[in-house]
Every structure is written in structure tokens, then in C-alpha cells.
Amino acid sequence: TRCLVRYGQPQVNAVISPAEFQSFNRMTSGSRSILQIVADGTPGGGTTHVLQLLANGDKLGKCVVLTQHDSYLAERAAELGVDVHTGDFFSSRLSRQIVRRVQEVGETGSPELGHAHGGRANFFLQQSRTKCPSIYTVHGFHHRKKPFAARILGAQAEKFGIARTNHVVFVSRHDRQVAVSENLIDASQPSTVVHNGNALQTEP
Numbered sequence: 001t002r003c004l005v006r007y008g009q010p011q012v013n014a015v016i017s018p019a020e021f022q023s024f025n026r027m028t029s030g031s032r033s034i035l036q037i038v039a040d041g042t043p044g045g046g047t048t049h050v051l052q053l054l055a056n057g058d059k060l061g062k063c064v065v066l067t068q069h070d071s072y073l074a075e076r077a078a079e080l081g082v083d084v085h086t087g088d089f090f091s092s093r094l095s096r097q098i099v100r101r102v103q104e105v106g107e108t109g110s111p112e113l114g115h116a117h118g119g120r121a122n123f124f125l126q127q128s129r130t131k132c133p134s135i136y137t138v139h140g141f142h143h144r145k146k147p148f149a150a151r152i153l154g155a156q157a158e159k160f161g162i163a164r165t166n167h168v169v170f171v172s173r174h175d176r177q178v179a180v181s182e183n184l185i186d187a188s189q190p191s192t193v194v195h196n197g198n199a200l201q202t203e204p
Helices: 001-007 020-028 045-055 070-078 098-110 120-125 148-164 173-181
Strands: 033-039 062-068 084-087 113-117 136-138 168-169 189-192
Touching: 033 045, 033 098, 033 120, 045 062, 045 070, 045 084, 045 113, 062 070, 062 098, 062 120, 070 084, 084 098, 098 120, 120 148, 136 148, 168 173, 173 189
Parallel strands: 033 062, 033 113, 062 084, 113 136, 136 168, 168 189
Antiparallel strands: none
8 A cells, every 4th residue: 555655654554445545545645745733742642653754754745843832843843854833732722823823834835735643633723724635643532531521522522623634544443443432433434544553473
């Protein structure tokens, strides 16, 4: 699966049907300008994944990063020579300022593809008027560990964002099962499970 390898995902671990592959392939093939959005930018999870993608920038094309002010990702991406923009993703879930910031970066860079890593990043991306197609990579559903009211609101935010993205990528079957069981994703929504690692049998 050419696009999965090119976009930094190990082919051997792609749990993907022919129809899913065609959808994902249409989303990623030929994209030469990608807006990568990570809300917190702390080490691990989506941040590590994005840095791995940025390290292969020549293969991906131009990547622009939008992340939290003064974050680990902002610093490391700048060291790689990547165009980095920052904003405050954590002042409030109702913040219009960060929505405008996402839109500003999208309009300035004119990306061909927006890739949100994590629910908060996707929530703000989908509220903006950024016109390019988008991918949302789920790095766990963190709202499930919160108190009841916050859990309900978090689930609604996830459902809002998922319904508006063009393709959802899960890094585990479990996350996809959660999305289905909690009615966060519609059966017709294009999605793919791509495990975040290499299969042991492929290692020497």
C-alpha cells in the first residue's frame, strides 16, 4: 500500500479493506502541502508521530505545524526547519481565538490536506473554515476518563469533529470499537485502523 508507506505508516500493520484503502489513498496521494495540528505538543503520542513524519519531509512534501505555544513540538519542529505556528489550544473548548488561529494558518499556507492529531486539534480544525480535506488520527479517547458531565461533553465534541472530517485514522482496533459502541462515528464514515508500530514478525 504505497500511500501508507509514504505517509509514514507501516504497510504490514494496515488493517484496511480495498474500499478503505481507496478512500485513504485519495486523501493522501499527491498532497504536497500538509498542515499538521497537535494541540499540546508534549513528548509522546501524536507529537512523536508528527516528528517522525517531519523527519521524512522530503518524501511528504511541505509540512506546516500548528501546535501549543512554547511546546516541545514547536521547538523540535523548528530545529528541523519546518514552518511552525503556535496558538493557545487550552484556554477554553469554546475559544474562538484558536479557531481563528487555525483558519489564519490554513489560509496563509494554503494546505492541500489538514491532519489533526488528537480530539482537541480536530475539534478546532473542524470549526474553522479551512477548505482543504482533513484527516483525524485518534490517539485515544481521553474523555472517557473524565467525570460524568465532562465525559458527555467530550463525547459530543468527538462526534462533532469526526462527522466533519474526511477520513478517520485509528491506531488500534480498540479505539475504533469504542467509536462505534459510543456512536461517535457513523457506519458510512471513511476510517482506517493503522497500528502505531511494527509487527514483531517483521523484525530480524
